[in-house]
Amino acid sequence: MSQTVVLEQNAVETQSITLKFDGCSSDANPSPIVNPENQSITIKFDDQASNHHTIPVSIPNVDSETEAAVNEFLRKHGSSDEESVRTDAMNDLWSFIERQEIGTVVVLVKFASDVKNFELLEIFCQRVADVIAKKTVEEVREIFNIANDFTPEEEQAIRDEHRWAFED
Amino acid sequence: MRKRARVARNKGGNHGFNSNDFISRMPDDILISILSRLPLKEAATTSNLSTRWRYLWCQTYCLDFDANEKLDKIAVDSKLRVVERPKYINWVNRVTRQHKGPTIDDLRICFDLDKTSKCAIDKWVEFAVSKRVQKLELDLLENGEMLRQTPRNYVFPIKIFDRSSGLTAKRPALTFPKTVSVKEMEIKSLRSLLLKCVNVSEDTIAKLLINCPALQHLSIHGSGDLVNVKISGKYLALKYFEIVFCFGVKSIEITDSNLESFSYLGPGITITFNNLPKLEEISIGEGYSGFENNVFGQISCCISHLQILTLDIYRPEENIKFLSFPELPNLKQLILKVGAWDDDSLLEFTSLAKACPKLQRFVIQLIWMSPAKRRRKIRQVGEHPHKHLQLVEIVGYYGRTSDVELAVYFIENAISLQKIIIDPRYQVLERTPIGNEQMKKEKAARSCAKKQLEPRTTQGVELVIL
Numbered sequence: 001m002s003q004t005v006v007l008e009q010n011a012v013e014t015q016s017i018t019l020k021f022d023g024c025s026s027d028a029n030p031s032p033i034v035n036p037e038n039q040s041i042t043i044k045f046d047d048q049a050s051n052h053h054t055i056p057v058s059i060p061n062v063d064s065e066t067e068a069a070v071n072e073f074l075r076k077h078g079s080s081d082e083e084s085v086r087t088d089a090m091n092d093l094w095s096f097i098e099r100q101e102i103g104t105v106v107v108l109v110k111f112a113s114d115v116k117n118f119e120l121l122e123i124f125c126q127r128v129a130d131v132i133a134k135k136t137v138e139e140v141r142e143i144f145n146i147a148n149d150f151t152p153e154e155e156q157a158i159r160d161e162h163r164w165a166f167e168d
Numbered sequence: 169m170r171k172r173a174r175v176a177r178n179k180g181g182n183h184g185f186n187s188n189d190f191i192s193r194m195p196d197d198i199l200i201s202i203l204s205r206l207p208l209k210e211a212a213t214t215s216n217l218s219t220r221w222r223y224l225w226c227q228t229y230c231l232d233f234d235a236n237e238k239l240d241k242i243a244v245d246s247k248l249r250v251v252e253r254p255k256y257i258n259w260v261n262r263v264t265r266q267h268k269g270p271t272i273d274d275l276r277i278c279f280d281l282d283k284t285s286k287c288a289i290d291k292w293v294e295f296a297v298s299k300r301v302q303k304l305e306l307d308l309l310e311n312g313e314m315l316r317q318t319p320r321n322y323v324f325p326i327k328i329f330d331r332s333s334g335l336t337a338k339r340p341a342l343t344f345p346k347t348v349s350v351k352e353m354e355i356k357s358l359r360s361l362l363l364k365c366v367n368v369s370e371d372t373i374a375k376l377l378i379n380c381p382a383l384q385h386l387s388i389h390g391s392g393d394l395v396n397v398k399i400s401g402k403y404l405a406l407k408y409f410e411i412v413f414c415f416g417v418k419s420i421e422i423t424d425s426n427l428e429s430f431s432y433l434g435p436g437i438t439i440t441f442n443n444l445p446k447l448e449e450i451s452i453g454e455g456y457s458g459f460e461n462n463v464f465g466q467i468s469c470c471i472s473h474l475q476i477l478t479l480d481i482y483r484p485e486e487n488i489k490f491l492s493f494p495e496l497p498n499l500k501q502l503i504l505k506v507g508a509w510d511d512d513s514l515l516e517f518t519s520l521a522k523a524c525p526k527l528q529r530f531v532i533q534l535i536w537m538s539p540a541k542r543r544r545k546i547r548q549v550g551e552h553p554h555k556h557l558q559l560v561e562i563v564g565y566y567g568r569t570s571d572v573e574l575a576v577y578f579i580e581n582a583i584s585l586q587k588i589i590i591d592p593r594y595q596v597l598e599r600t601p602i603g604n605e606q607m608k609k610e611k612a613a614r615s616c617a618k619k620q621l622e623p624r625t626t627q628g629v630e631l632v633i634l
Contacts, residue, residue, distance in 0.1 A: 134210070166213060
């Protein structure tokens with residue numbers, strides 16, 4: 001099995017996000033999206049190399065460093081039953097992921113979920129959580145480019161409803 | 169669609185994602201997994217990020233109602249409890265009512281609550297069970313740090329777990345098909361139950377073990393109502409069992425089980441162990457000396473396969489010199505928690521280390537009771553190679569002659585020693601903030617450690633002073 005994650009920003013407007021994994025495609029975004037306005041993201045899994053037995057993880061548009069690090073982790077982690085080797089591999093991946101831009105981490109989360117590698121998913125999700133923690137709502141919106149689509153009344157209503165969360 | 173405004177901003181309910189907003193496009197379950205890793209307050213604030221995020225946090229797997237900051241404040245001014253208690257209860261009620269996900273992994277309640285809050289806590293436990301909770305923790309210590317007089321404790325609502333009792337006439341309107349077997353009534357999800365200042369009876373424990381076949385970890389602190397505890401059965405999933413400061417307990421009997429770890433702290437009691445082939449970790453402290461009731465005799469059936477032993481010795485007795493310890497042939501880690509009084513010599517404890525031929529890690533944790541530094545000569549005791557001992561930790565190093573003595577003993581004798589860790593900090597975790605006196609003592613201890621041990625550390629041994 002071989003997958004490649006290609007991240008492109010198309011000028012062409014498309015209605016949905018298609019994930020092709022090993023040749024079969026599926027509409028892999030079950031969340032209730034009303035189509036995005038201008039640009040869209042296509043995450044393609046290039047299945048050209050599907051006859052190979054190894055899984056090189058390459059994410060173009062990003063440092064080949066990312067690819068190398070994830071590969072190295074997978075190799076090291078799977079290479080030994082010894083606790084210390086696996087912990088070292090884990091620690092290496094951690095220090096690597098902490099140096100990455102958040103956009104890369106988000107893409108990695110999705111990838112880990114799609115290939116169902118729960119160890120990777122655990123690490124990447126935890127990293128995203130660490131980035132969100134201790135930041136204000138405005139700061140989080142900025143980091144992840146989340147658009148605030150609430151009316152001011154709605155925002156206030158939410159703050160009132162969960163006052164315990166918003167007070168210090 | 170082209171006609172709509174570029175980035176929908178003022179229309180609620182329209183998910184107008186920015187082109188660069190990758191994260192909001194991820195499926196619900198991934199986002200919920202991320203939110204479940206945040207403290208509850210922070211998870212709830214994400215409801216304000218955008219409409220996409222508004223209700224995601226309501227499906228979090230982890231509900232840790234941590235109120236440590238409030239408990240710290242109450243520790244300083246106990247009158248605050250009157251106001252804070254209902255606030256806490258309301259908080260938990262609101263969040264549990266809003267929770268939408270089908271399951272939760274963890275529910276943790278941590279506040280000063282007693283039997284006066286029975287109605288509320290019962291509902292929370294029911295909620296947890298209905299959401300197939302795996303780890304349930306009720307930490308109801310008085311002021312968040314002390315044991316309560318047990319008659320005032322909240323009583324564990326075993327009825328919620330003992331489904332078969334629900335079939336009685338209490339609710340005649342409920343139609344249970346007669347064919348529902350006991351197996352279907354089992355609570356298969358619960359793996360871990362931690363109770364502090366919750367009253368539990370022997371009958372409760374028995375029913376828990378029957379109705380929760382996946383229960384691996386059971387920990388009970390400060391409970392009334394327990395007298396003679398019996399645990400037996402190869403089919404039990406129980407791996408870890410702990411009883412701490414349950415003062416009514418007279419005996420604990422554990423036989424024919426696959427228990428892996430046992431912990432007891434409290435007055436001297438009768439402990440009967442039999443046929444526990446997997447019991448590799450024991451933590452024990454009976455009475456003031458820690459050795460009342462012939463502890464080693466009580467755990468004798470496990471001595472041959474014991475890997476980790478922790479001993480709680482509040483008041484080391486004079487006669488510790490004369491107690492003969494059996495050999496612990498497979499023990500890899502020996503951890504001693506010892507009260508530090510005056511400048512009593514600690515060298516007696518080396519005889520315990522000597523009785524463990526395969527020892528790899530030795531830890532002594534000194535709880536500062538009334539430590540004092542005395543000028544006296546450093547004593548030596550008989551040599552011993554400690555062939556496998558690689559790591560020694562002296563936690564609560566004060567700088568007394570007895571502390572130096574012990575460190576020097578290991579540096580000089582343990583031929584395989586790689587690292588010695590010295591932690592000069594006060595060991596009792598209290599809610600009231602550390603006073604200046606304490607900070608001064610820690611600073612003094614730290615500099616003592618440097619002065620006393622750096623010159624004595626040999627090549628090849630790493631000295632770490634925290």
